[in-house]
Amino acid sequence: MKIIVNIGSYFLMLQKVFEKFTKWSVLKSLIFKDIEVLIIGSIGIVSVISFFVGGVVAIQTALNLTNPLIPRNLIGYATRQSIILEFAPTFMSIIMAGKVGSYITSSIGTMRVTEQIDALEVMGINTYNYLIFPKIIALLLYPFVIIFSMFLGIFGGYLASVLGGLCSSAVFIEGLQIDFIPYHVQYAFIKTILFSFLLATIPSFHGYYLKGGALQVGKASTTSFVWTSVVIILVNFLITQLILA
């Protein structure tokens, strides 16, 4: 029962985000601040994870290629497919649900428990718009982070293969080009845009409606991570069915 009420209030919250806009000059600076924290601040961890996971995918593929009839360029091919289709868009988003999501929940939640949201509210500000809208806009840049992750993942795979002597540079690149379907990149892009919206709004919901004190802020961050990842996985399943199947 409670879950239905929560889903209902989530959609009501979304509606209020787009009512009565905050003054543009104020909103603009909030958006830039969120871009800095949510997008720029995530590039480091995205780079490290993508690069090494790309490397591992290449190594694993190579180690499992025991049949001499299968060409070595499969390494490049497999790295490209797994990074572009799932790793960068989906699994990176789950990692972001931990990083960006818990930041959003705890920062909005802290504002709730310290009455900062009440203070904004009594000044006559639409706090839904003021707090959540800038995050939605900032995360519109998130697909670019994912493209960056795709490049680094594939680059990581390339370096692991060539430096580790798994295949030659030419063979890896040949693998990257086999059966390349540009539509797959579009599919990944569409997914990522949806995920960015979920990443901005689900954690905001958990922070905004928080009740209690500092302990609840911690708990809400965890709950928000769980829900954001579950919803991302479900949406991923649905969209893959719709677009690719």
Added chain:
Amino acid sequence: MIVVKNISKSFDETTVLNGVSAFFEKGKTNLIIGQSGSGKTVLLKCLLGLHTPEAGKIFFGDNSLTDMNEKKRRLLRQKMGIVFQGSALFDSMNVEENIMFPMRMFTTKNDDEILDRVNEVIDRVNLTNSNSKMPSELSGGMQKRVAIARAIVMNPNFLFCDEPNSGLDPKTSILIDNLIQEITKEYNITTVVNTHDMNSVMEIGENIIFLQNGKKEWEGSNKDIFKTDNKPFIDFVYSSEILKKARKALKES
């Protein structure tokens, strides 16, 4: 002037306010006092429109808050200044930005004009030279001063303070209380202060309502306190055994 008529408010099954009426006068420091949990904050948040009472009415001058549409309510709120219990400073902004915030939001003044006014109120609350400090770098008393400055920067007609001296030492508390009272007189505004601190009650209690279990049990001014025979109020005022004995001795002599 604010008139509260018979308001009731409950959460789920528990009644927090039960038919409370009050009259908060202009140019005076009006106090809502009572133990923790007696409903002071809930009453204050009803006045702010953050809670909607199930019954009763609240008038600001001639206008009923409970019957106002959203737009009128927003305009009224721009005439209110609020000091929250934990100060509620925006912790991503420094002192100056915190105080500028309502003006940036709701006036068309440029940054220079805004800054002039901000410095004026910063001086008024005796915080000169703290413009660029962050809230986390300030002591509790200084945070309260910033919160007061932010509350008065827009020249409000109404000032609300929720336990302005919670967490402060007695001496700083009295300084903050006096500041609130001076501002009330200077700007001739209607000020409502929540407190459970007897020092504040004696110091600035020009018009007091005493809440217990969501009901108004007593009202009067700090001059009436020693004359009253109201049992719950006496229990609140003479909370310690020593004070009770002192009162008894005083009565017998």
